[in-house]
Amino acid sequence: MDQAEIVNSIVGSLLEEPALVDDPGWDSFALVASVTPDVAGMSGYRYTGNDAGQPTPVRNTSLSLFRELQAATLGPNDQPWNVCIVKIERDTARGTVNFVYGDEEAAIWRINPANPRQLAENLRPQPADFIA
Numbered sequence: 001m002d003q004a005e006i007v008n009s010i011v012g013s014l015l016e017e018p019a020l021v022d023d024p025g026w027d028s029f030a031l032v033a034s035v036t037p038d039v040a041g042m043s044g045y046r047y048t049g050n051d052a053g054q055p056t057p058v059r060n061t062s063l064s065l066f067r068e069l070q071a072a073t074l075g076p077n078d079q080p081w082n083v084c085i086v087k088i089e090r091d092t093a094r095g096t097v098n099f100v101y102g103d104e105e106a107a108i109w110r111i112n113p114a115n116p117r118q119l120a121e122n123l124r125p126q127p128a129d130f131i132a
Contacts, residue, residue: 003072006065011088011095013061020046020056029088030123031058032109033066036082040066043111045120053120075101082106087125094130 001009014020020029026046030053033042040063045053070080081099083106088095100106111119 001068001072003069006069006072007095007097010061010065010069010086010097011093013065014044014058014086014088014095015093017044017056017058017060019044019058026054027090028125029056029090030120030125031061031086032111032119032123033063033084033086034082034106034110035063035066035070035080035084042066043116043119045123047124052117053124055116055120069097073099075099083109085109085123087123087129089125089130092130096125096129 014029014031020026023046025048028047029044031042031044034040042058042063044056044058046056047053066084069084074080079101081101082103083100085098086095100109
């Protein structure tokens with residue numbers, strides 16, 4: 001698959017996540033996927049209006065899709081990204097994807113016991129994220 005096909009597969013899979021399907025009230029969703037040779041993980045949050053982001057389990061979306069995307073989107077000097085941020089707007093089903101290269105920048109987006117609320121707020125989708 002090429003990059004666009006992989007991104008479409010990821011967005012489609014996320015829109016089918018039971019936590020999102022079962023909650024009719026959310027209006028946007030954000031996911032941060034961290035993929036390194038040693039560790040991979042995902043943290044997702046759904047948003048309703050201005051309410052705090054709600055942690056959202058991601059069970060059916062495979063990390064292998066993110067590994068495929070990583071291979072298809074190598075950066076300068078064939079450097080893989082460390083973090084991928086996916087944001088989805090429910091009403092339009094539009095998605096956006098951003099990549100974070102380098103360990104220092106990636107550390108900002110990794111969840112840890114001290115930052116889940118701040119991470120959720122930093123990930124909050126904004127209207128400007130979906131401008132074509």
